[in-house]
Amino acid sequence: MKILVVCGSGLGSSLMMEMSIKKIIKELGIDAQVSHTDLGSAKGEGADIFVGTRDITNQLNDVNGEVISLKSMIDKKHMKEQLESTLKKMGLL
C-alpha cells in the first residue's frame, strides 16, 4: 500500500507530515510505503491514500484513492484518528 503526503512545494511541510505518519502506521502495525511530493506530481504519481492539509486537499480532486484532509499539520492525535478511520473504511484495520 502507498501513502502519499502532499504539500504546495513538496519540500518541507510534506516531509514533516511524512515522518509523523510513518511513526503512526508503525504503531498501527500497517505495512505501507510513505513518501511526499508536490501538488502537481501527486496526481501523476498515484497512491492508495493521499494526505494533505485542507487547503491542499481542496485541489486534489479526481485522484484514484482515499484523500485525508487535515485541519493542522502538527496535531498528531488528529492525524492518527483520520488515518485509523480511513484504514478501517478500506478494510485494512
Place this chain on the structure above:
Amino acid sequence: MNFFKFLMYDVLSVPAVLVGLVALIGLLAQKKSSTDCLKGTIKTIMGFIILGAGAGVVVGSLGHFANMFQHGFGINGIVPNNEAIVSIAQKTFGKEMALIMFFGMIVNIIIARFTKWKYIFLTGHHTLYMGIMIAAILAAGGMTGVSLVAVGSIILGLVMVVFPAMAQKFMVEITGVEDVAFGHFGTVGYVLAGYVGKWFGNKEESTEEMTLPNSLSFLRDTPVAIATTMALIFLISSIVAGKSYVEEISGGQHFIVFALIQAITFAGGVFVILQGVRMILAEIIPAFKGIAEKLVPDAKPALDCPVVFPYAPTAVLIGFLSSFAAGIVGMFLCMAFNLPVIIPGVVPHFFCGATAGVFGNATGGKRGAIIGAFAHGLLITILPILLMPVLGDLGYANTTFSDTDFGVVGILLGNVLRLFVH
C-alpha cells in the same frame, strides 16, 4: 599515501559524493538496514546531480529573459528565485555547501542542547540554501578551505536558532501553544509584519471573519504559479522588445510562442531542481531530527512556513495580494531611482507574503495583515538589491536569493568580511 590522495582529491572533493556520505552517516546513525543505507545514499547523490541538471535549464531561460528585458526596457531586470541561484552556485560551491550544511546542523543541535533556545531547524531546503549562500559570500570575501567551512558552519548553526527564537513570541500568538517553532528564512519579514500589524492594526478585527474567493488557491501549486507569472513577465518583455529582435534570438520561432515556452521552461527547470532537493532532504532531515530528539530534551521543531497557514487561511490570501502589490510598487520605485529592477516573483510573495499576512493578522487583524504584508513585500524588493554586490561573481546571474533572512545574513556577513579584508 596514494589511497589517501585518491580519497581526498578524487572522492571527497566531489560534492555529490560528499552529500551522499552525509546521508550515509545519518542512515547509519539511525541503524537502518544495509539496503536502506544503499538506497538512501544513491538517492541523495542522484538528487545532487539532478539539482545540477536543473541549473542548465533555468540559466538558459533566464539568459533569454535578460536579453529581451534589457533590449525592451534598456534596464537590468532580476528575478529573485532561491532555487535558480542555488543551482547556479552549487556548481562552484557544492563541496563547501555539503560540509557547511552537515556541520551547521551539528552546531544547531549543540546550541539547542546547551542554551535555553531549544529550536531544531527542520526546513531542510532552507538550511541547504543558506549553507550555499554563506559559502559563496565567505569565498567572495577571500576565505578558503577549513576556515571557510568552520566559520560557515558556526554561522549557519547560529542562524538556525536565532531566527526561530525571533519568531517564537509571534508563533505563540498565532498557534496558542508554546511547543511549535517557526523555521523559515523569511523571519525578518514576518517579524516586521508582526510589529507593523501591532502598531497600525487592531487585533480584534481578524481577517477570518471575511470570506474570500477560492480561485487564487491554484497558487499553492508551485510550478503552475511560477509558469503563469513568468509567462506574463516573458510576454510583456517580448512584446516590448519587439517581434524582430525576439525572433532573432529565438532562431525564427514565433515571438509569442517563444516567450510562453521559455516561461514554462523556467518553471520546469525550477521543478527539476526541487526534485533534486527533495531527494537529498528525504534522507538527511529524518536523520537530523532523530539525532536531535535523542540529544536535546524538550526540543522544539522549527517548521516550514505553511505550518501557520491553517490558523488564518484568509490572511494567507490577503497577505499574498498585499505583498505582491508592494512588489509591483517596489519595481516601479527601482525604475524611478535607477536601481537594478527586481521583478516580483510570485513564489516568494505567495509563501512569504502569506506568512507575513498571518503574522500581521495575529497582532493587528485585517489592517495588520494588509499593512504588515505590504511592508514585507517592500522589504523583499529592497534586500535582494543590497545583497547582490556581496555575492561575488554570482551577483551577475540575473537572479538572487528572495527571502529576507538570506538578504539580512548575506549583507551583514559580506560587510563584516569587507572590514577584515581591506
